[in-house]
Amino acid sequence: MISTTESTVETIEWTREGVVMIDQTRLPRETVFVTCRNYGEVADAIRNMVIRGAPAIGVAAAMGVALGALQSNHLDADVPVICETLARTRPTAVNLFWAIERMKQVYASVRHLAPEEIRARLVAEAKKIREEDIAINEAIGRNGAPLVPDGKTVLTHCNAGALATAGFGTALGVIRAAVGMGKNIDVFADETRPFLQGARLTAWELQRDGISTTLITDNMAGHFLKSGRIGCVVVGADRIAANGDVANKIGTYGVAVLAKENNVPFYVAAPLSTLDLTLASGEEIPIEERAAREVTHVQGVPVAPEGIAVANPAFDVTPNRYVSAIITERGIARAPYGESLRSLFHGIL
């Protein structure tokens, strides 16, 4: 089921053997690829954060639906169960539900065809979602790069990079595109407890790209925002409400407040599939609570007394007033977000 060390790292791929993902729980110590051979394994990989990042789990869910359909002899009965299983893996990132919904719509539109043809269309759609995601990230990068101040440091939180997407990244896509434009920037990466996506994934990605990166603990962000060296903050998003409130990795809200307090622009980079226009505000976004062990243990090593109570919300909500702009593949939205997001969104419908 597993192969190791490749030179070009792909977050997720459709192969003859199944859905192949780099195991993000083991980076950066080991570069291990996991092959999910059925949709249940894809669901487990999402739940256990072998793959994470809103756009990446959207792609994974779509591939999970395709894989499930490929192995089903009773599509009409199985497809809803497959979709439901994948939808129950994680509650906050809306891209997961968006991708499943898109697969359901394709299924509905091809239901009258022969089973082999249905399966082929679902596989094609999942692959297309992956390819589109890379193109979308490149567009986000192009749109966002001009916002990045030259000669300063960019602060980012969590990992909104190639590993959080099908490739290139949202927040890290903006950083990559800014570097590609010739801007002289470096990056400060919050380590992002408890899962350490910043330390383990962002630092690893940017180091491979040769982009100068300094790792800090989450609680240092304020100190450096106050110091004047940070030119802007760029983060990703897991769900954006109609009013521009942004759910993203826990700690994002704190960084946003500290950025505003120090007059540093705070940018959110996300595909329009992250937008949830059914929610009036961020208060309606469901916030996942994860296991206490993620906090009490680091890489399996205990760091707290046994039996201590833990809170572990995986996300927080940043009210729109702290968001300087939302960078999408169709352009940049600014306040008032109710209007700007809706017009960007409807531009592609």
Add this chain to the structure above:
Amino acid sequence: MISTTESTVETIEWTREGVVMIDQTRLPRETVFVTCRNYGEVADAIRNMVIRGAPAIGVAAAMGVALGALQSNHLDADVPVICETLARTRPTAVNLFWAIERMKQVYASVRHLAPEEIRARLVAEAKKIREEDIAINEAIGRNGAPLVPDGKTVLTHCNAGALATAGFGTALGVIRAAVGMGKNIDVFADETRPFLQGARLTAWELQRDGISTTLITDNMAGHFLKSGRIGCVVVGADRIAANGDVANKIGTYGVAVLAKENNVPFYVAAPLSTLDLTLASGEEIPIEERAAREVTHVQGVPVAPEGIAVANPAFDVTPNRYVSAIITERGIARAPYGESLRSLFHGIL
């Protein structure tokens, strides 16, 4: 050199065998006591954070001077060297320099006496500094407890507890006194990366006291301050400038900004020995930069790619405008701090 497991835990004690400290690098997994048999070992213990917390390292430094004097046959030559060695261990907490200065003054006042008498006076002074610190913390607790809202959660950062002092604690002293008054409160403890004083020390202390405590990662503090459940924040301090700017464990500034943004009172609990009236503002406070390995490794386990750059400032400065009050053993200072701190300070001179 080492003995294990005792029921009453003392942070630091003067014994016939030397200066005995609980090893704070090994809590909560192991309750190990270290005996420093000469002043160089005391200096190492401070530098390596076997003992930490501004008031505790003040006591340790005083005991280090006494121990050095006890083993010296050339007091006039050795005492300045001993003091200098201890002063070079850590730069930020002013209590260290305050305690050394106090020992120097005692030495100057008894220099004319017989060496045995001088040594006895220095040992007595070090023990007195320890006893005074416990009494001071109890007074801080009494003064601060009325400020703690009943029926709400207290958020604290780092460890300003019995382990950071000779006993009882400053911020945790306020919490203990509030519980002692019968207030119905619980505590949220930031884990406090990179050294994890919150997870390893505060959680452990409060658990032993039976005070309901929930451990969170540092980046969750904003989320819970916004939620409305936090009634106040109480933290300690490593150095307070004449204008009320507060240097404390890295991340304190971020918590203070987030508290203010959400209209939650932010209290600093510290003895007057933490006050440095020679500094006009917090900008003049030297901030210790510690080793990269504290960030890249957790309990010896690597959590980041090899060779990544790291910033590791151990403290930050919270400007006085975020501080609702400073709780001292002589009373409570409020803005404008220039006046209020000076009058509290001169009350004891």
